[in-house]
Amino acid sequence: MILQKILTLSIFGTLCFIFLWTFWPEDSKHLRLDVSFPASVIQQPEIVEPPKPQITSTDNNKKIKNEPIEKTLPSNKLSTVYDVNGNPKEYTNSRYYANYLSILRQQHHQMLSTLLNKADNALRNNSVYSVTLKPQLAPSNDPHDFMSLARYFWPNPKKKNGLPYIGRDGYVNPEIETVKDYSLLRKLFKDVENLGFAYYFTRNDSYVEKSVYRIKEWFINPKTKMNPNLNYASFIKGHKSGRRTGVLDMHPIYRMLQSIPLMRSSHKWDFSVEKELKDWISKYYQWLETTSLGKDEKYSKNNHGTYYDVQAVYLLSYLDREEEARKYSREALINRVNKGILPTGQQPHETKRPTSWFYSTFNLQALFLLAERSQYFGFDGWNYVGPKGQTIKKAVDYLLPFALSNGKDWPFKNIKEFEVNSFVRLLELAFVIWPDDKYLEALVILRPKAKLEQALEYRNADWEDNYLCVWSLMTNRQLWTCVE
Numbered sequence: 065m066i067l068q069k070i071l072t073l074s075i076f077g078t079l080c081f082i083f084l085w086t087f088w089p090e091d092s093k094h095l096r097l098d099v100s101f102p103a104s105v106i107q108q109p110e111i112v113e114p115p116k117p118q119i120t121s122t123d124n125n126k127k128i129k130n131e132p133i134e135k136t137l138p139s140n141k142l143s144t145v146y147d148v149n150g151n152p153k154e155y156t157n158s159r160y161y162a163n164y165l166s167i168l169r170q171q172h173h174q175m176l177s178t179l180l181n182k183a184d185n186a187l188r189n190n191s192v193y194s195v196t197l198k199p200q201l202a203p204s205n206d207p208h209d210f211m212s213l214a215r216y217f218w219p220n221p222k223k224k225n226g227l228p229y230i231g232r233d234g235y236v237n238p239e240i241e242t243v244k245d246y247s248l249l250r251k252l253f254k255d256v257e258n259l260g261f262a263y264y265f266t267r268n269d270s271y272v273e274k275s276v277y278r279i280k281e282w283f284i285n286p287k288t289k290m291n292p293n294l295n296y297a298s299f300i301k302g303h304k305s306g307r308r309t310g311v312l313d314m315h316p317i318y319r320m321l322q323s324i325p326l327m328r329s330s331h332k333w334d335f336s337v338e339k340e341l342k343d344w345i346s347k348y349y350q351w352l353e354t355t356s357l358g359k360d361e362k363y364s365k366n367n368h369g370t371y372y373d374v375q376a377v378y379l380l381s382y383l384d385r386e387e388e389a390r391k392y393s394r395e396a397l398i399n400r401v402n403k404g405i406l407p408t409g410q411q412p413h414e415t416k417r418p419t420s421w422f423y424s425t426f427n428l429q430a431l432f433l434l435a436e437r438s439q440y441f442g443f444d445g446w447n448y449v450g451p452k453g454q455t456i457k458k459a460v461d462y463l464l465p466f467a468l469s470n471g472k473d474w475p476f477k478n479i480k481e482f483e484v485n486s487f488v489r490l491l492e493l494a495f496v497i498w499p500d501d502k503y504l505e506a507l508v509i510l511r512p513k514a515k516l517e518q519a520l521e522y523r524n525a526d527w528e529d530n531y532l533c534v535w536s537l538m539t540n541r542q543l544w545t546c547v548e
């Protein structure tokens with residue numbers, strides 16, 4: 065009996081040690097990771113040969129049988145250990161766990177190498193990012209006003225000049241690419257995010273210098289700056305102003321805002337620039353709160369409203385209005401789960417769109433961001449249950465079988481394909497949040513499909529980001545860069 069006790073304790077101790085050794089930052093304030101790993105580590109990961117998977121009788125497991133499951137998911141997860149009274153207890157098999165951690169370590173190296181690659185590209189890029197470059201002015205005639213063209217609007221064939229354009233929901237007019245403000249704004253946010261993370265891992269100040277340069281160029285420099293409004297976002301040609309739906313253009317601002325605090329420890333970080341940025345953000349938030357474009361977007365029921373909430377929480381936090389951010393994140397999470405998810409997990413405001421699959425995933429991403437923020441502020445939004453039993457997890461589970469079956473029997477109109485890349489990103493997180501084995505099992509099937517989409521250059525493919533968010537969740541309990 066004593067022997068069994070010792071055995072139990074030592075297995076548990078080893079697991080704790082492996083886990084802490086792998087994921088505990090050496091010094092949470094000055095984390096340094098060795099990034100000079102040999103190329104062979106990236107290319108040929110050493111994987112402990114795990115035991116053969118056990119196949120049970122459900123349909124999903126039958127599908128898994130044909131996949132190279134051994135490489136990523138040994139199924140012999142539990143070992144039985146007897147307690148002092150001879151009662152069996154199940155513990156995670158140490159070999160399974162060690163193998164799982166070794167896979168995570170390899171992914172960490174891959175993630176880091178991808179991240180530094182992106183940051184180096186951002187560093188080397190010397191083109192100007194500015195709203196003043198567009199060949200066509202907004203109706204205000206102010207070159208500093210941001211403008212983006214409405215995605216789903218096309219020339220009216222019954223009018224000679226095609227004006228005003230008319231809507232065809234779900235069908236993107238390629239003409240939107242002629243005004244680059246929208247894509248430059250997204251590039252800016254991604255660049256600053258990648259540069260900030262790269263600095264966090266390498267402490268190389270060049271990344272910070274470039275971030276400061278980009279922030280000045282976009283928000284502050286009198287020649288190139290953007291005015292703090294979205295009056296002409298999602299603009300329909302032939303109209304006088306933009307639309308409330310254009311507020312969505314700014315949603316990836318959280319990427320920049322979550323990265324800035326990581327750079328403040330660098331001597332290249334410029335606090336006077338940051339003061340001006342805060343001033344800009346403060347004016348922009350005021351614009352959101354006081355214009356009809358901002359207010360209408362806030363009260364919209366679908367993904368537009370959810371992403372408005374995500375923006376608001378991040379902006380309030382950045383402006384040091386933490387108590388408001390705390391309150392907002394909790395109320396928004398409750399409201400969006402109560403009104404945006406049915407007891408079955410269906411998201412009814414998204415499934416009525418012609419691109420119902422895309423928008424169901426897209427809104428779920430926003431719900432994940434809100435849940436993470438609410439948890440950060442002390443409210444467990446991940447497990448909040450609405451009055452009819454609605455939860456975010458149910459919304460994930462609702463989509464899962466359709467992701468696995470490539471949309472078979474999806475009961476809604478869907479004029480686009482059933483891309484899984486964005487959903488896979490959510491599943492990776494879902495497994496960390498609710499350790500439910502069916503997510504891991506589904507990932508074995510869906511990851512290769514996501515990779516294929518990436519290879520085919522589908523719009524939403526950015527698969528390598530996954531690991532960074534899993535890693536950051538496990539270390540700092542923060543959801544970094546996880547969702548689009």
Ligand SMILES: *[C@@H]1O[C@H](CO)[C@@H](O)[C@H](O)[C@H]1NC(C)=O
Nearest residue numbers: 185188189190191247248251
């Ligand atoms: C720099 O970024 C701009 C904006 O995205 C892009 O058009 C350009 O091709 C990039 N330049 C290089 C050298 O990567």
Ligand SMILES: *[C@@H]1O[C@H](CO)[C@@H](O)[C@H](O)[C@H]1NC(C)=O
Nearest residue numbers: 184187266267268269270271
């Ligand atoms: C910082 O990164 C840049 C770009 O990768 C590199 O050229 C430079 O040598 C690095 N500086 C230091 C001090 O490592």
